[in-house]
Amino acid sequence: MGVGIEVTELDAWYGTHQTLFKINLNVPANQATALIGPSGCGKSTFVRCLNRMHETAAAGRVAGTVRIGNLDIYRDAAPVEIRRRVGMVFQRPNPFPTMSIYDNVASGLKLNGFRNRRMLDEIVEKSLRHAALWDEVKDDLRKKSGASLSGGQQQRLCIARALAVDPEVLLMDEPASALDPVSTAKIEDLIFELKSQYTIVIVTHNMQQAARVAERTGFFLSGKLVEIDATHKIFTNPGDKRTEDYITGRFG
Amino acid sequence: MAEQVAISPYAGSNGNRMRRAVANHMATALAIISTLLVVAPLVAIFVYLIYKGASSLNFAFFTQIPKPVGEVGGGMANAIYGSAILLGIGSLVGVPVGIASGIFLAEFGRGGRFANLVRFTADVLNGVPSIVMGISVYSLIVLPQKHFSALSGGVALGIMMIPTITRTTEEMLLMVPNSVREAALGLGVPNWRSVLSITLKTASPGVITGCMLAFARVAGETAPLLFTAFGNNFWSSNLTQPIAALPLQIYVYAISPYDDWHRLAWAGSLVLIVLIVVAVALVRFVTSRGILKGAN
Numbered sequence: 001m002g003v004g005i006e007v008t009e010l011d012a013w014y015g016t017h018q019t020l021f022k023i024n025l026n027v028p029a030n031q032a033t034a035l036i037g038p039s040g041c042g043k044s045t046f047v048r049c050l051n052r053m054h055e056t057a058a059a060g061r062v063a064g065t066v067r068i069g070n071l072d073i074y075r076d077a078a079p080v081e082i083r084r085r086v087g088m089v090f091q092r093p094n095p096f097p098t099m100s101i102y103d104n105v106a107s108g109l110k111l112n113g114f115r116n117r118r119m120l121d122e123i124v125e126k127s128l129r130h131a132a133l134w135d136e137v138k139d140d141l142r143k144k145s146g147a148s149l150s151g152g153q154q155q156r157l158c159i160a161r162a163l164a165v166d167p168e169v170l171l172m173d174e175p176a177s178a179l180d181p182v183s184t185a186k187i188e189d190l191i192f193e194l195k196s197q198y199t200i201v202i203v204t205h206n207m208q209q210a211a212r213v214a215e216r217t218g219f220f221l222s223g224k225l226v227e228i229d230a231t232h233k234i235f236t237n238p239g240d241k242r243t244e245d246y247i248t249g250r251f252g
Numbered sequence: 253m254a255e256q257v258a259i260s261p262y263a264g265s266n267g268n269r270m271r272r273a274v275a276n277h278m279a280t281a282l283a284i285i286s287t288l289l290v291v292a293p294l295v296a297i298f299v300y301l302i303y304k305g306a307s308s309l310n311f312a313f314f315t316q317i318p319k320p321v322g323e324v325g326g327g328m329a330n331a332i333y334g335s336a337i338l339l340g341i342g343s344l345v346g347v348p349v350g351i352a353s354g355i356f357l358a359e360f361g362r363g364g365r366f367a368n369l370v371r372f373t374a375d376v377l378n379g380v381p382s383i384v385m386g387i388s389v390y391s392l393i394v395l396p397q398k399h400f401s402a403l404s405g406g407v408a409l410g411i412m413m414i415p416t417i418t419r420t421t422e423e424m425l426l427m428v429p430n431s432v433r434e435a436a437l438g439l440g441v442p443n444w445r446s447v448l449s450i451t452l453k454t455a456s457p458g459v460i461t462g463c464m465l466a467f468a469r470v471a472g473e474t475a476p477l478l479f480t481a482f483g484n485n486f487w488s489s490n491l492t493q494p495i496a497a498l499p500l501q502i503y504v505y506a507i508s509p510y511d512d513w514h515r516l517a518w519a520g521s522l523v524l525i526v527l528i529v530v531a532v533a534l535v536r537f538v539t540s541r542g543i544l545k546g547a548n
Binding site: 051053056058080081082083084085087088090092094095096097098107108111112158161162165 | 363429431432434435436437438439440441442445446449450453454456
């Protein structure tokens with residue numbers, strides 16, 4: 001089951017350059033929340049703060065509080081522990097190039113020392129089914145490399161890989177921006193399916209996509225959260241002039 | 253229509269088209285000639301070695317140890333065996349240290365002052381003449397032990413392998429896209445695990461090539477062995493005693509005044525080259541099978 005996310009007074013820096021300013025935001029459990037905004041507005045940095053990936057960047061630094069479920073992730077837990085509970089799907093599909101499809105999906109478990117073959121088989125099948133990829137790859141799970149799949153399949157493979165470690169939250173950083181419309185539609189359907197079991201935060205440049213998949217949408221601008229509200233409200237009657245300008249295409 | 257064609261910067265008169273065609277053919281020809289210039293010496297050496305050495309190759313060459321001066325026949329079995337031992341020790345020293353320091357440079361110390369120092373040291377070490385390496389190991393290992401040994405020879409070769417392996421490992425790891433590292437970290441995999449099981453594995457074809465380059469380079473080294481392994485006319489597998497090596501034996505035989513020994517030196521050279529080629533090909537074959545082949 002998904003859990004809610006509670007962000008209070010979150011700041012983030014790259015070295016001395018501050019990219020996020022006092023972000024306050026709640027993400028309800030088992031919903032999709034979309035984050036929109038122009039390039040460089042900090043929305044990617046923001047999601048990377050939710051699984052402590054931001055600090056893996058050179059000179060990445062964070063202040064403030066992020067609670068995921070009951071866990072204060074910057075005070076109560078180690079980064080690796082957080083990342084097992086908060087899965088991430090990246091902008092470009094990034095399957096492990098040397099691994100078979102099966103090993104890609106099993107990698108998160110295997111690399112953390114999980115060895116039970118029968119359970120691995122089960123989890124791999126379940127995750128691939130969940131990611132709507134099972135029927136396309138079930139015959140060459142071990143024969144084909146993850147890198148030999150098409151771009152859209154690779155991205156669904158990456159989603160399956162993230163699901164296999166059984167996270168509570170799924171972060172998606174523009175998961176469809178490198179994909180064609182058909183693959184994009186599949187990913188969006190998938191997000192719709194996955195909401196029942198995971199809390200989803202999706203960064204997107206595509207406003208129609210936000211409108212299609214997300215219950216709530218937040219608008220970022222220059223490192224600040226301008227507003228966050230029900231998606232239909234953001235797109236029909238936004239509270240802030242800057243949001244309206246952005247979604248009507250007057251800037252950005 | 254004709255006017256439009258004339259306006260386009262890519263369109264031109266027949267003269268222009270001719271010039272481009274000629275330039276194109278000349279560039280292709282130049283590339284082919286350069287390739288031949290690279291391949292020709294290798295082929296020439298190989299053909300000449302076969303011409304000079306093949307006639308002296310026989311069963312005895314691989315099974316017998318050298319005969320005393322004046323007696324005809326004998327072989328280099330002990331030298332082939334000794335070279336294998338020396339290269340084995342060298343690889344045991346050079347490959348782990350080289351790969352580990354390459355990993356440090358690319359993954360942990362990236363951009364740091366200590367990493368720059370290590371990289372600089374590796375580059376200098378790569379340029380140290382092999383005879384100097386021999387003398388250094390001589391004073392570090394042979395003098396305290398008070399005798400020449402296979403061990404010291406192997407260590408000398410191993411140290412010579414380190415810089416090549418370090419630098420290629422670093423280069424190959426840096427070529428692994430950051431997205432692959434992020435994928436592993438994003439799954440909650442600890443960094444050390446991600447480096448060993450994901451990044452290094454992804455870079456492994458290149459890393460293995462680096463190891464093979466280093467191996468092939470030191471396999472023919474004579475100078476570092478002169479003061480360390482020293483050479484041995486008899487069968488020896490004792491690591492603390494002097495041991496024979498193919499390049500050493502070739503060197504001794506080649507500068508000797510005896511025709512019979514000259515022929516053996518040619519045969520030894522041929523065997524050395526063939527062994528290096530076979531070793532490199534074997535490792536490539538073994539490591540290029542399976543799913544790795546479809547990578548990248």
